[in-house]
Amino acid sequence: MSTTTDGPNARKVATAIIALVFVLWTLAAVITLVYWSGTVLWVLGAIALVGFIWILRVYLRPSAPEETPTDT
């Protein structure tokens, strides 16, 4: 027996299945490209990127101005 909510639910499920297949398929394509071009390059690139972002976050963090000692 069908209810009024069957249509939208079926549509949602169909969209989700298509999206899941698409994501897996895209991942397979990306992994193939990475495998072809050599993983070392990509791993080095990822490490360099993470390192660069870490340096940016750590050294460019806004800090409170230091108080200058006053001679009394």
Add this chain to the structure above:
Amino acid sequence: MDTTFTRLDGAQRRLSVYWLTIAFFAVVIAFGDGFWVTSVQGAVGAIERNDPPFDRWLRDSTLMLPLFFLAVLAAIVLGRRWFGGSRSRLLKFGATALLMVLFTSALAITEVAASSAYDYRLQSRDLASVHAFHQTIADTAPGATTTTGRCVGICAEKQLTLHSHMKALRIASVVLLLSNIVLVLWVMALRSDRIWRSNQVPARAPSEAAVGRGVTGAVLS
């Protein structure tokens, strides 16, 4: 889970593009470019990848299909955002076509480059093993250059292989760009009226507005 469904559905509605048109563009370009990727691989590729060319073309092109889909989608969404408001039809569709050619060509060139890199790795390994197999005098450092800095022996062979791949990539880039221009214009000619949905008010809105006006009028009178 339900929010994910709702978000997916919402994103699909928000993009308001003709998915069939995007799929059509993606299939034509992916399989067209796949032909050149297979050709380059057949011309300068490694001997290990010796599957029948038709199978290779079908498999690799199908595998890359979602990436081409995303490239076409990005071109259409950006084209609509940047040039959608233009009155000139030529500018609107010409610029979108140009974006599509650029994005898909960049992707196809990346694919050729990655495939060539894989071929070069296999060929370098083969060269090293053949060199080791046929050499009677032990080479302490195969692939090393001489004292004058010239690359000889296996190093020269690897360099020649690399040069042939680079040359193939340069030629393939030009060919891919030209063939993508032809393919995009061809599909554009077939489906230019169904690229993106207009941002006009949906058809049911006027009736809702009329009901609203009627209610307001009834309340005020």
